[in-house]
Structures are given as C-alpha cells and as structure tokens.
Amino acid sequence: MGHDSRAILFHLEHDRTTxxxxxxxxxxxxxxxxxxxxAGSPLPSCRALAQSLKIARNTVVLAYQDLTEEGFLIAKERSGFFVNPDILSARPKELVTRPEGGGSDAPDWTARFKCRPTQQRNVVKxxxxxxxxxxFIYGQIDQTLFPLAAWRECSRQALSVNSVREWANDRFAEDDPLLIEQIRTRLLPRRGVxxxxDEILVTVGAQQALYLLSTLLFDQKTVFGIEDPGYTDARNIAGLRGCRLVSLPVDEQGLMLGSQLDGCDYVYVTPSHQFPTTVTMSLERRHAILERAVEKDFLLIEDDYESELTHAGSPQPALKSLDRHGRVIFIxxxxxxLAPGLRMGFLVAPKPLIAELRALRRLMIRHPAANNQRTVALFLADGHHDTLLRRLCNVYRERLAAAVTAIARHLPEFTVNLTAGGTALWIRGPKDCDMAAIATAAEKRGVVIEPGAVHFLGQPGPANFCRLGVSSIPTERIETGIRLLAEAVREVSR
Incomplete structure (x- = not known):
C-alpha cells in the first residue's frame, strides 16, 4: 500500500444481505x-470512490457523514475527509505473540479436567x-416456512424507544413480564397447565432447564431414571453430575411401569412424543406413573417435547396438568x-424450586437476552405463533406421510413407528443391518440420516435403528431421498 491513502484499492464483495x-x-x-x-491520512474523494466502486456518489457521502459523526473521520472544508488520529490513539499497541502450548512448562490440561464432555456420546451431524x-436431519427448520416478515415486525416493535427503555436495563434475575404472561396464558393452557x-422461569432452551435442574438437585448419590432409548443430552447432562443412570424401557404406550422406577429419585420422561421413538404415552399410563411417583417418592421431569406438533387426534394432557401432588417439573x-438457534425455552415448577433455579441462573447468565424475550413475547401476543403452528402441522403431516409411503415402497423390510405428530420417524432395519455404515454410504449420495445407536444407554447400542427427520427437507425431495437411501442399504448389505 502506498503512503497516499487516496490510492488505496477498495473493493465491495457481492452481498445481498447487506x-x-x-x-x-x-x-x-x-x-x-x-x-x-x-491516522491523519486523507480518504478518496466521494466522487472518486463512487466511480471506482461503481456505486452512487450519495452512498459514499452518507457513509462518510456517518463515520464523521461517530468520530472515525474528520471533515475539513475544501480538503475532504481524514482519519481521526484519536481513534487509533486509544487502541493498545500490538503485543508480541508467542506460540501456543509446547515446552516443558505448558500446563497439562488433561490432568486438570474434572470432567470430559468431549468424550460423551452425541448425535453427530x-x-x-x-x-x-x-x-433427513432432525431438529432443524426449513427456513422457507419461517414467517420472516412477522418476525421482523416483532423485532422492530421490540426495538422501539419505549421497548428498549424497558428491556435495556439489567433485570438482574427477572424475565420479561410480557413473555411470562404469554407463556402463562397462551402456551400453558393448551397443555392444560x-x-x-412466579412458577415460570425462562431458559435458554430446554437443555438449560435440564442443566439447571441437574446442578441444583443431582449429586453422586442421585438415581436418575431415563427412557431407553432416550434423549442423549439429558443422559449426558446427568452424567456430568456423576449420578447413577437407570435404563427405563419404552413400549408402544411410552415409558413402561417396571420395577426399575422404584429406586429412582428423578425420572426424565417425554410423554408427548417419546424421544426418539415418537410414541405418545397413553392417558392410562400417565395416571399410573403419577400414582407410582407418589407411592415410591420420586419426581418426574416432563420434557413436553413436540407436543404442539400434533397431526392426528387431540393431544394428550400434559403430566403436569394431571399432577395433584406437585410431583412434576415441566420443561x-x-x-x-420457531428456530433452534433462538434458544428459547421455559420451566414450570413449584415456587420454592423456581426461586432457587432463578438464583442459580443469575450466577450463570443472569437471564436470557431481554430483547429476544420481548420479540418472542410480541410474536406470541400477535398470534403469529398460532398461525405458524397450523402451517407447520400441515406441512409436517404431509412430509411424514410421504416418507412412510416411500419407505414402504423402497425399504419394505424396514419397520416404521407411525407417529401422531412431530417431525421425525423412528425406523428399525433388519437385525443384521448396520445403520452407521448405511449412513456413510447414503451421505455419498447426498442423503443425510441419523443412526440410532447413540440414543441407547447401553454400549454398544443396537445398530439397526435410525431416525429420519423431515423438518428440513422439501416434500418433493423425500421420495428420491429414500430411494437413494435404499440404494445405500443394498450396497452395504452386499
């Protein structure tokens, strides 16, 4: 670069988003x-820069004026715009960088770790x-279905002067009262709750709710019952506490009422759509497990996963809505x-538990970002979430039906759990089927599936299961995708 900054070559990349x-x-x-x-150098004139970048001169003028107001540039009459020396004087001098690690004095990090989350079994995508x-990825959204205009409008309202005055201050440990009210009056009544x-806490997704509960309630003496197969991260979070994990089998009615329940302190359950088998717990089973919880003195952590995405019949009432003895913690x-990247969830529990969880959350993050809470609150209040739910249910019902039909045609030897809702299918192949090898062969054909062994508590888990998500794939591609998956199955079996 030459000393005269007017000679600098500027170049704008093509970017439709900005x-x-x-x-x-x-x-x-x-x-x-x-x-x-x-510092102190002149910038190219507005006309010269506009010509070199092939953009309107007014665009350069506005950018220069903006940077002048913010102190990056100084405008000198008849001379143009110059870099403000004060901008750079406040920046620290460049430090001498040293190579990372190495040498005999470097710390032995492996010896210092009290736990190793990287060593846990997880779903890999x-x-x-x-x-x-x-x-056929699970847990992601099809962005074409997201109501972007409505979300932008709610974001705009959340950034109004009055809204910013409300949420910009530190709430310490409190949540947005408008969001709490929407959860209390709009979302929970649908579940009969x-x-x-003061019995609701906003969390950074359901996972943070589980992490908070495990931190507050679990230790090495705790016995934690978890559905098997079940939610990998519930298992992993509990594993960090060193508690004893108990495998709880699942049948076509959901969590089974075996003797394994009796020694548990806490039982994690996904009654709406069992994770990952997709079965819905029957009403009889719900009443029975609540009775057993009272009889054997354990608490239920109900993850109300995918309850609102119901495609057939009426949804079953939440365990929390049937609970008469304060035995259910609802997340x-x-x-x-909405979107997995938004990280917005909530937890419902008796007041004494919420008070401790709120104090614990304050030590971690104080509270989830207040501007996001307000945007979600407005999205719920304006009815956009209700509209979105209707649309998603229609689309996912169609996609799941297309997937079931295609599997029956191309993979007749595979068994599918028919689901009353949700966004995924749980599939069982023949006993000698290796879904991990099939997933590798399918990926070469542009097909992504998730082998199911990771969801089982015992190692190694059965190799012949997989989960097929439909939330991210357009309906018209499902048939071809499953035909290519069938090709991968044949290739591996040969």
Whole structure:
C-alpha cells in the first residue's frame, strides 16, 4: 500500500444481505482500525470512490457523514475527509505473540479436567448439512416456512424507544413480564397447565432447564431414571453430575411401569412424543406413573417435547396438568416451532424450586437476552405463533406421510413407528443391518440420516435403528431421498 491513502484499492464483495452503504461503512472502519489508512491520512474523494466502486456518489457521502459523526473521520472544508488520529490513539499497541502450548512448562490440561464432555456420546451431524440435497436431519427448520416478515415486525416493535427503555436495563434475575404472561396464558393452557407467574422461569432452551435442574438437585448419590432409548443430552447432562443412570424401557404406550422406577429419585420422561421413538404415552399410563411417583417418592421431569406438533387426534394432557401432588417439573422449548438457534425455552415448577433455579441462573447468565424475550413475547401476543403452528402441522403431516409411503415402497423390510405428530420417524432395519455404515454410504449420495445407536444407554447400542427427520427437507425431495437411501442399504448389505 502506498503512503497516499487516496490510492488505496477498495473493493465491495457481492452481498445481498447487506446494503451497499453498510458494506462500505464496514470496509472503511476495518481499513481504519487495522491501520491500513494511517491516522491523519486523507480518504478518496466521494466522487472518486463512487466511480471506482461503481456505486452512487450519495452512498459514499452518507457513509462518510456517518463515520464523521461517530468520530472515525474528520471533515475539513475544501480538503475532504481524514482519519481521526484519536481513534487509533486509544487502541493498545500490538503485543508480541508467542506460540501456543509446547515446552516443558505448558500446563497439562488433561490432568486438570474434572470432567470430559468431549468424550460423551452425541448425535453427530455434518456441519454443512444444508449443502446436501436430501437432509433427513432432525431438529432443524426449513427456513422457507419461517414467517420472516412477522418476525421482523416483532423485532422492530421490540426495538422501539419505549421497548428498549424497558428491556435495556439489567433485570438482574427477572424475565420479561410480557413473555411470562404469554407463556402463562397462551402456551400453558393448551397443555392444560394453569400456574402463577412466579412458577415460570425462562431458559435458554430446554437443555438449560435440564442443566439447571441437574446442578441444583443431582449429586453422586442421585438415581436418575431415563427412557431407553432416550434423549442423549439429558443422559449426558446427568452424567456430568456423576449420578447413577437407570435404563427405563419404552413400549408402544411410552415409558413402561417396571420395577426399575422404584429406586429412582428423578425420572426424565417425554410423554408427548417419546424421544426418539415418537410414541405418545397413553392417558392410562400417565395416571399410573403419577400414582407410582407418589407411592415410591420420586419426581418426574416432563420434557413436553413436540407436543404442539400434533397431526392426528387431540393431544394428550400434559403430566403436569394431571399432577395433584406437585410431583412434576415441566420443561418446554420453542425451538421446534420457531428456530433452534433462538434458544428459547421455559420451566414450570413449584415456587420454592423456581426461586432457587432463578438464583442459580443469575450466577450463570443472569437471564436470557431481554430483547429476544420481548420479540418472542410480541410474536406470541400477535398470534403469529398460532398461525405458524397450523402451517407447520400441515406441512409436517404431509412430509411424514410421504416418507412412510416411500419407505414402504423402497425399504419394505424396514419397520416404521407411525407417529401422531412431530417431525421425525423412528425406523428399525433388519437385525443384521448396520445403520452407521448405511449412513456413510447414503451421505455419498447426498442423503443425510441419523443412526440410532447413540440414543441407547447401553454400549454398544443396537445398530439397526435410525431416525429420519423431515423438518428440513422439501416434500418433493423425500421420495428420491429414500430411494437413494435404499440404494445405500443394498450396497452395504452386499
């Protein structure tokens, strides 16, 4: 680069997501802060820069004026715009970098770890799953279904002057009262649950709810019952506490009432759509497990997973709504209906437990981001969530039916759990079937599936199960995707 910054070559990348003015601003700020344009140096004239970038002169003028108001540039009459030396004077001098690690004095991190979360068994998905034409990925959304205009409008309202005044201050440990009210009056009554505002805590997804509960309630003496197969991260979170995990089998009515329950302190259960088998717990089983909880003195952690995505018949009432003895802790999430990246969930429990959980959450994150809470509250209040639910139920019902039909045609030797709702199928192949090998062969054909062994408590889990999600794949690609999956099955079996 020459000393005269007017000679600097500027270049704007093609980016549909950002305005030209915003791109130009970002480019200029980067050049100033990185020292590419020295302090006190002149910038190209508005006309010259506009011509070299092939953009309107007014775009450059507005960007320069914006940066002048914020102190990056100084405007000198008849001379143009110059880099403000004060901007760089406040930045620390570049430190001498040393190579990381190595040497005899480097700490032995392995010896210092008190637990190793990286060693736990988890569902593994390709980071670039969106690049595959047939992503039967679970837990992700089809962005074409998301009501972007409605979300933007709620975001805009959440950023109004009055709203910002409300949420910008530190709430310490409190949640947005508008969101709590929407959860209490809009979401929970659908599940038959009626509670006070002081019995609800907003969480960063259902997973944080589980983590908070395990931190507060579990230790090495705790006996934690979990459905088998079951939710991998519930198992992993409990595993970090060193408690004893007990396998609880599942049948076509949900969690079975075996003697394994009797020694448990806490039982994690997904009655709406069992994770991952998709079965719904019968009403009789719900009443029976609540009676057993009282009789044997254990608590139920009800993950109301995918309850709102019901495709056939009326949803069963939540365990929490049937609970007369305060035995059920209820957790839920908006990830499956809004977006997993939003990380918005909530927990319902008796007041003394909520008070301790709130104090614990304050030590971790104080509270989930207040602006996001307000946006979600407005989205619920304006009825957008209800509209979205109707749309998702229609689309997912259609996709699941297409997948079941295609499996019957191309993989008749495979058994599918017919589901009354949700976004995925649980599939069992012949006993000698290796779903991990099939997943590898399918990936080469552009098909992504999730082998099911990871969901079983025992190791190694059965190799002949897999989960097929339909939330991310358009209906018209499902038939072809499953035909290609069948090709992978034949290739592996040969």
């Amino acid at each position: 305005t030209l003015q915003a791109q130009l601003r970002r480019m200029l700020v980067s050049a100033i802060l990185d020292g590419q344009i020295p 390709p980071a670039n799953w969106q690049d595959y034409p047939y992503p 009626r509670v006070g505002a 839920s999430s908006l990830s499956k209906t």
